[in-house]
Amino acid sequence: MNYKAILSQKGYRLSAPRKQIIELLEVADVALSPQQIHNQLQQNGSALGLVSVYRTLGLLTELGLVTILYDPQLNPGYVLRTQGHHHHIVCQNCHKALEFPATNDIDSLVERVEKQTSFQVRDHLLQLFGLCPDCKQPDSKGVLS
Amino acid sequence: MNYKAILSQKGYRLSAPRKQIIELLEVADVALSPQQIHNQLQQNGSALGLVSVYRTLGLLTELGLVTILYDPQLNPGYVLRTQGHHHHIVCQNCHKALEFPATNDIDSLVERVEKQTSFQVRDHLLQLFGLCPDCKQPDSKGVLS
DNA sequence: TTCCTTATTGAAAATTCTTTTCAATTAGAA
DNA sequence: TTCTAATTGAAAAGAATTTTCAATAAGGAA
Numbered sequence: 001m002n003y004k005a006i007l008s009q010k011g012y013r014l015s016a017p018r019k020q021i022i023e024l025l026e027v028a029d030v031a032l033s034p035q036q037i038h039n040q041l042q043q044n045g046s047a048l049g050l051v052s053v054y055r056t057l058g059l060l061t062e063l064g065l066v067t068i069l070y071d072p073q074l075n076p077g078y079v080l081r082t083q084g085h086h087h088h089i090v091c092q093n094c095h096k097a098l099e100f101p102a103t104n105d106i107d108s109l110v111e112r113v114e115k116q117t118s119f120q121v122r123d124h125l126l127q128l129f130g131l132c133p134d135c136k137q138p139d140s141k142g143v144l145s
Numbered sequence: 146m147n148y149k150a151i152l153s154q155k156g157y158r159l160s161a162p163r164k165q166i167i168e169l170l171e172v173a174d175v176a177l178s179p180q181q182i183h184n185q186l187q188q189n190g191s192a193l194g195l196v197s198v199y200r201t202l203g204l205l206t207e208l209g210l211v212t213i214l215y216d217p218q219l220n221p222g223y224v225l226r227t228q229g230h231h232h233h234i235v236c237q238n239c240h241k242a243l244e245f246p247a248t249n250d251i252d253s254l255v256e257r258v259e260k261q262t263s264f265q266v267r268d269h270l271l272q273l274f275g276l277c278p279d280c281k282q283p284d285s286k287g288v289l290s
Numbered sequence: 291t292t293c294c295t296t297a298t299t300g301a302a303a304a305t306t307c308t309t310t311t312c313a314a315t316t317a318g319a320a
Numbered sequence: 321t322t323c324t325a326a327t328t329g330a331a332a333a334g335a336a337t338t339t340t341c342a343a344t345a346a347g348g349a350a
Contacts, residue, residue, distance in 0.1 A: 013297060013346050034336080049300050054337065070215045070270065075336085089264050100258050109250035113273060117243055119234050121275040125215065128258060130266040158317050160327060179307085194329050199308065220307085 003065055010063065017052045020044075022065070022080070030095045031069040031077025069097055069127065089128040093135035102126075148210055155208065162197045165189075167210070167225070175240045176214040176222025214242055214272065236277035243277075 003022050004014050012018075020041055025032065032040070034057060038050045057078055060066040067081045071090050077097075079088065085102040110121045148167050149159050157163075165186055170177065177185070179202060183195045202223055205211040212226045216235050222242075224233065230247040255266045 015298060015346070052299060068217070072213070089258060089262055089266070091264065092267065098262055098264070100262055103257070105254035105257065106251060110273065112248070112250065113234060113245050117234055117245055118278040119236065119243070119273070119275045120281050121234070121273050122237065123274040125270065125272045125274070127270045128255065128264070128266050129268040129270070130264045133263040136265050158326060160317070197328060
């Protein structure tokens with residue numbers, strides 16, 4: 001991941017808090033709320049303040065390095081974004097989040113909506129919800145919600 | 146709108162607060178936050194408490210009568226939902242929100258993702274962002290954000 | 291390497307958002 | 321009209337997020 005390049009290119013410093021948060025998100029397989037990030041870093045022995053978590057997430061979002069996931073069952077959570085246009089699919093049972101590449105599948109939908117509504121479409125938010133391979137098996141992880 | 150039927154069918158009463166909030170959402174063309182709903186009702190002379198706004202929105206969401214819109218520039222806002230499967234498109238300039246009917250445009254995308262990820266897709270969140278007819282005209286509503 | 295400047299952090303407090311509690315009220319059935 | 325349970329309002333509690341400002345530290349310059 002080239003987050004170091006992106007930070008310094010924009011004149012931001014590569015501080016310990018930023019490094020820690022990015023590295024935590026890199027190994028997380030679920031979207032994490034600011035609280036959760038703070039908790040996990042504390043458990044890893046870091047003294048990072050919650051305020052810094054908020055600030056860092058704000059910056060990383062601005063830089064396009066992370067993005068918010070809106071799981072209706074949860075508070076908004078943050079996940080790392082890789083290069084290129086992606087969306088996410090989230091497990092409704094264990095909340096595992098996975099990125100998948102966008103293709104032009106929705107171009108025709110966008111065209112249709114532009115015709116129907118006279119809006120000019122410039123962006124979209126697409127998140128899929130369902131069951132991950134593990135939770136599809138009814139007996140593997142307990143009761144489905 | 147048949148919200149009265151839906152409420153009483155499920156054993157809920159048709160109280161004044163519920164009526165007021167639904168009627169406000171019926172004429173709103175932007176998604177409204179609980180705060181905004183409270184403010185607007187107060188201006189209309191209602192003494193409705195903010196707490197009741199939260200409670201009512203929670204109930205109406207549960208009943209499928211309203212839905213949350215996640216405009217990244219704004220706090221989450223609520224809009225009325227009509228019968229059937231719809232999505233929303235939101236103006237990035239004036240935040241006007243419009244419902245449009247879902248079609249099977251995204252079925253092939255869902256199929257593809259199921260194959261690629263081995264998730265079973267059960268739901269999705271799709272919101273488009275762009276410029277409404279009024280705001281497409283560069284000189285009509287001022288500077289674009 | 292050491293120094294210096296300025297971005298960044300931490301801690302506390304302020305603010306805002308949302309939920310809980312419980313007594314008073316009211317919708318709607320009897 | 322009366323009665324009862326659902327609903328509301330007000331206050332308070334609890335979370336989430338932002339602001340402020342002095343202390344710290346990153347990274348370029350000497």
